[in-house]
Each structure stands twice: as structure tokens, then as C-alpha cells.
Amino acid sequence: xxxxxxxxxxxxxxxxxxxxxxxxxxxxxxLLDLREPEVVPEGAEVLVGSVTDAALMARATEGATALLHxxxxxxxxxxxxxxxxxxxxxxxVLEAARxxxxxxxxxASSNHAAGFQTRDRAPEGGLPPDCTALADSYYGVSKVTTxxxxxxxxxRFGIDVLxxxxxxxxxxxxxxxSLSTWLSRADHDAMxxxxxxxxxxxxxxxxxxxxxxxxxxxxxxxxxPGYEPxxxxxxxxxxxxxxxxxxxxxxxxxxLNRLGGSFTTVxxxxxx
Ligand code: 15L
Numbered sequence: 001x002x003x004x005x006x007x008x009x010x011x012x013x014x015x016x017x018x019x020x021x022x023x024x025x026x027x028x029x030x031l032l033d034l035r036e037p038e039v040v041p042e043g044a045e046v047l048v049g050s051v052t053d054a055a056l057m058a059r060a061t062e063g064a065t066a067l068l069h070x071x072x073x074x075x076x077x078x079x080x081x082x083x084x085x086x087x088x089x090x091x092x093v094l095e096a097a098r099x100x101x102x103x104x105x106x107x108a109s110s111n112h113a114a115g116f117q118t119r120d121r122a123p124e125g126g127l128p129p130d131c132t133a134l135a136d137s138y139y140g141v142s143k144v145t146t147x148x149x150x151x152x153x154x155x156r157f158g159i160d161v162l163x164x165x166x167x168x169x170x171x172x173x174x175x176x177x178s179l180s181t182w183l184s185r186a187d188h189d190a191m192x193x194x195x196x197x198x199x200x201x202x203x204x205x206x207x208x209x210x211x212x213x214x215x216x217x218x219x220x221x222x223x224x225p226g227y228e229p230x231x232x233x234x235x236x237x238x239x240x241x242x243x244x245x246x247x248x249x250x251x252x253x254x255x256l257n258r259l260g261g262s263f264t265t266v267x268x269x270x271x272x
Pocket of ligand 1: 074075110111112166167168169181260261
């Protein structure tokens with residue numbers, strides 16, 4: 001395998017999952033973050049710096065065939081911070097990708113792009129992945145913008161863009177909501193590997209959510225050939241299920257009824 005893949009936010013949790021999965025699959029890796037990742041596979045290059053640095057991003061994307069963009073604030077921050085890093089930084093990343101001829105870009109969007117969608121109003125077959133964006137926070141706005149920027153760079157320049165509305169990707173989630181929104185590490189990794197192997201350029205918005213019995217999402221036709229989510233929180237997270245047994249009727253608590261959970265109730269711009 002000779003493909004070089006750039007991972008931004010490589011020192012974060014999801015960047016770390018991607019790093020291990022791609023290294024195991026034989027990809028050459030270039031890892032970028034504000035600090036050196038704890039685990040650096042043999043042969044991987046490391047770049048320390050910000051996605052907001054255009055010169056660094058030009059160097060980082062040189063020779064890469066694909067890019068996984070996880071870099072940025074992972075939850076609510078002030079508008080200025082979100083604007084600089086998540087919004088402007090994502091444009092800088094995409095602009096560098098275009099100039100360097102990167103063919104494929106994975107964008108870590110989030111369920112918070114649509115955080116005000118509610119379970120009680122979800123259609124029968126589940127909430128579709130490209131449902132109307134109803135951002136729940138400044139952070140959510142940055143994810144809607146990320147998706148919009150991805151569309152621009154696909155339609156104008158033909159880059160294959162996968163925007164993933166990631167749910168709760170954690171090996172040890174701790175709250176009841178995660179039993180619906182959980183993305184297993186295995187499904188996270190499998191999606192990336194299947195997408196990297198898909199040669200057809202497209203613009204896609206997909207759920208990054210496992211096949212949870214408690215989910216209320218339309219996961220049919222994930223549109224990535226070779227990828228089907230197999231995780232199920234009910235089966236795979238028995239301790240959490242014991243803590244939060246299934247309910248007779250769905251809760252009306254906004255934190256459980258709204259996709260974005262507590263992101264929909266926290267003050268705008270308040271650190272979480
Ligand atoms: C996200 O977008 C966050 O990055 C992550 O930390 C979790 O809070 C997740 O959403 C979630 O909604 O569970």
C-alpha cells in the first residue's frame with residue numbers, strides 16, 4: 001500500500017482510532033496536531049501545528065492521496081474560537097487539499113449539525129443522514145459549515161468528500177443518550193477503510209452511528225460500498241444497559257429527545 005493519508009487532529013481520540021486502523025491496514029501516514037500524538041506508528045510522519053496555518057497545511061497535504069480532517073474544537077467554545085479553528089481552519093484544510101490535488105477528504109461532522117432534530121418527530125424509518133441541519137450550538141454551526149464547505153469543494157473541484165455526522169464515538173460512553181447515538185470504534189474504523197477503498201468520487205453526508213437497537217436513525221443504504229454498521233449498544237455495552245435499562249415509553253427529557261442532548265441546553269459559547 002503506497003497511499004499517503006494525512007490525519008488532522010491525530011492526537012485526539014478519533015484521530016487516534018483512525019491512526020491505528022490505517023497503520024494496521026498498511027497506509028502511509030502523516031499525522032498533524034497541536035501536539036505530538038501519544039501513539040505514532042512506525043514510519044508515520046508527524047507535523048506539529050494548527051490547521052489554521054495555511055503554509056503548514058500546504059506542506060501537510062503535499063503528496064497525500066486522502067485526508068481525514070478531525071482537527072478542531074470537539075465541543076462548544078466561544079464564537080471566536082469556533083470561527084478561527086473549526087470554520088476558518090476547515091476552509092484552510094480544504095483549500096490546501098485542492099491545491100495539493102488530494103483526491104479524497106473525510107470530514108468529521110457531528111450529530112450536533114442537526115442537534116435540534118427530535119426523536120418524537122423522526123420519520124418512521126428513522127432520521128435520514130441528510131436531514132435538515134438544525135445546529136444546536138456554535139460548535140454545531142461549525143459542523144454545518146464544514147458540510148457546506150465540503151459540498152463546495154466536491155462540486156467545484158471534484159474532490160470525493162465524505163461528511164460524517166458522528167454520534168458518540170467512545171469505547172466507554174457513560175450516559176443514557178449514548179445508547180442511541182453510539183458509534184463503535186469498529187464501525188468508525190470500518191467506515192474509513194471502506195470509504196478509502198471506494199474509487200467513485202461523490203459528496204455524501206452519512207451517519208457515524210452504529211446499528212443500535214435504541215437508535216432512531218435511518219442507517220439503510222449507508223452509500224459506502226462494503227460498509228454496514230454492526231455495533232449495537234444493547235449488546236456491546238452491557239454495563240451501560242444495566243445502568244439505563246430500556247424504557248417503556250421514550251423520555252420527553254430534551255437531553256434524550258433531542259439529537260444533540262446536552263449541547264442543546266448549555267449556554268451558547270460556554271465551555272463544555
Ligand atoms: C461530538 O460532536 C463531540 O465531539 C463528542 O465529544 C461527543 O460529545 C459527541 O458529539 C456526542 O454528541 O456524544
